[in-house]
Amino acid sequence: MKLGGRDAPAYFAKPDPDKTGLLIYGSDAMRVALRRQEVIKALIGPQGEEEMRLSRIPASELRKDPAMLLDAVKAVSFFPGPRVAFVEDATETVAASVTAAMEDWQPGDAQIIVTAGQLKAGSKLRKLFETHRNAYAAGIYDDPPSRAEIETILAQSGLNNVSGDAMTDMNTLARTLDPGDFRQTMEKLGLYKLGDDSPVSPEDVANCAPTSSEADLDDILNVVAEGRAAEIGPLMNKLKAQGTQAVGLCIGAMRHFRALHMAAAHPNGAAAGIAAMRPPIFGPRRDRMQRQAQQWGVQRLETAISALTDTDLQLRSAGQTAPAMALVERVLIRLAMLGKR
Numbered sequence: 001m002k003l004g005g006r007d008a009p010a011y012f013a014k015p016d017p018d019k020t021g022l023l024i025y026g027s028d029a030m031r032v033a034l035r036r037q038e039v040i041k042a043l044i045g046p047q048g049e050e051e052m053r054l055s056r057i058p059a060s061e062l063r064k065d066p067a068m069l070l071d072a073v074k075a076v077s078f079f080p081g082p083r084v085a086f087v088e089d090a091t092e093t094v095a096a097s098v099t100a101a102m103e104d105w106q107p108g109d110a111q112i113i114v115t116a117g118q119l120k121a122g123s124k125l126r127k128l129f130e131t132h133r134n135a136y137a138a139g140i141y142d143d144p145p146s147r148a149e150i151e152t153i154l155a156q157s158g159l160n161n162v163s164g165d166a167m168t169d170m171n172t173l174a175r176t177l178d179p180g181d182f183r184q185t186m187e188k189l190g191l192y193k194l195g196d197d198s199p200v201s202p203e204d205v206a207n208c209a210p211t212s213s214e215a216d217l218d219d220i221l222n223v224v225a226e227g228r229a230a231e232i233g234p235l236m237n238k239l240k241a242q243g244t245q246a247v248g249l250c251i252g253a254m255r256h257f258r259a260l261h262m263a264a265a266h267p268n269g270a271a272a273g274i275a276a277m278r279p280p281i282f283g284p285r286r287d288r289m290q291r292q293a294q295q296w297g298v299q300r301l302e303t304a305i306s307a308l309t310d311t312d313l314q315l316r317s318a319g320q321t322a323p324a325m326a327l328v329e330r331v332l333i334r335l336a337m338l339g340k341r
Contacts, residue, residue, distance in 0.1 A: 002130050003138040009149050011136065012038045017082050019136065020105045021112030023129040025119045026140030030180045035140055036115050040084050043111060051079035055110065059090045066097040073101050073109045083110035090116040095124035102132065144175040145182070153183055157190035163199040172280045173209060185209060206283025217244070217252040218285070224253065224332045225260065225292040227340035236329050246324035247315050253332065254308045261301040263293035270294045296339060304335050 003011055003022075012035050015022065022039060026032045044053045055072035062068050072085040087098065101112060112135075119126045119139075129137035145153070150170060154162060162170070174182050189208040193200060220235040239249065259277060266273030270293040274286055281289060296304070311331040315324055 001132070001136050003136040005141070005143075008035075008138045009146070009152070011138070013042060013152060015039050015042050015111075017043060017111065018107065018134075019111060020102055020132065020134040021114065021129065022135065023114045023116065023125060023137040024140060025116040025126070025137070026142075027118040028140065028142055028179075029117070030178055031140045031142070032115050032117075034179050034183065035138070036086070036113060040086060040113060043084055043113075044082055048081065048084070051077070051081065053077045053079060053081055053083045053110075055083070055085045057085065057087050059087060059094050062087060062090075062094045062097050066094075066100070069094075069097050069101040069112070070104055073105060073112060075110070085110040085112050087112070087114045090114045090125060092124055095128065098125065099128055102128065102135065145179070147171070150174055153186050157186040159186065159190050159193065159200055161197065161199045163201055165202045166200045166205050169202050169205045169209075169280070169282050172275075173205065173282070176279050177210070181210065202283040202286075204283075206285060209282050210279075217249060220249075220332070221253060221256045222288065222292075224336045225256065225296070225339060227336050229333050229336035229340075232329065232332050232336060236325065236332075240325055246328045247312070249325075249328050250308060250312050250315060250331075253328075253335075254305065254312065257301055257304045257308060257335075260289065260293045260296060261298065261305060263289065264296060264298045264301055300338060300341075304338060307331055307334060 024032050024035050024039070040048070040054065044051075048054050055075065057068055057072060069085055069087060075083075077083055085101070087094065090098065098112065098114060105112070114125065114129075116125060126137055129135045150167075154160070154170075170186075173185065177185065185208055189200065189204060192204060192208050217239075220232065220239065223231045223235060262277070263270045263273030266276065270290050273293065274281055274290045293301075308331060311327055314320055314322075314327055320327075
């Protein structure tokens with residue numbers, strides 16, 4: 001039987017232990033793996049693998065020994081409880097072995113869980129599970145998780161008190177990150193809020209969300225964008241001591257001011273421009289960049305981008321003799337003075 005997109009999440013969370021089996025397939029291996037983990041854990045519990053009630057069978061091994069799956073389905077575990085025979089990375093080459101195991105399956109045998117990549121409509125594996133009266137087939141697609149799926153992940157991470165603004169940020173994050181990364185971020189957030197009963201805030205989400213490689217440059221970029229020229233020198237000394245390269249600093253500044261320009265030039269205003277950024281910007285950093293974009297305006301941001309482009313060309317010029325960090329520091333001071341006007 002086919003398991004539709006609306007019904008699949010609920011079934012994954014609470015699968016029927018009396019079914020013969022379940023096929024989970026899709027082009028995104030991470031999404032398929034997460035669903036498979038969820039189903040198997042729900043069937044045999046968190047201790048099922050330790051109690052040897054889970055048999056893992058790579059498809060490559062099943063091709064060499066076609067009886068391996070049927071043996072796992074019929075095997076009796078030393079520990080009581082439901083059992084699962086899991087076939088990983090299945091292809092059409094193991095369809096006959098899976099068919100034989102399903103035809104010989106009886107109540108009390110291990111449930112057969114099969115994962116596969118993208119399968120065509122005419123696939124033997126798909127037809128086997130879709131037409132079986134006591135088994136399911138579920139396709140996993142690249143759609144972002146629904147609100148209900150996000151709430152399930154939050155509950156599993158112990159996050160039951162989430163503010164409306166934080167939930168908006170989580171929805172954005174779920175559309176941007178890979179499923180595994182999103183789940184890990186929510187688990188990190190759950191640990192971050194452990195023992196804290198206050199609602200999850202946008203600041204909490206921002207603190208736990210993955211950061212870009214330019215995160216260590218944020219301080220000086222904010223100082224420049226906010227016109228605090230006097231603070232540039234000490235920050236530049238720290239960056240030099242950390243081994244920051246002039247070209248990397250110039251590229252980081254260019255990205256920051258281009259992002260501000262995109263926000264300022266957005267037809268619906270800077271707030272809409274910041275909200276449309278990919279990867280998304282969260283919490284206080286989002287509000288800060290919105291204020292910067294509004295303060296600078298499109299024209300001055302274009303002037304800033306032009307100055308940074310000229311400096312970048314100087315840094316890459318073969319005839320350049322001036323110290324590279326001095327050139328970058330000079331343009332950053334110029335930009336900070338421009339931002340104050």
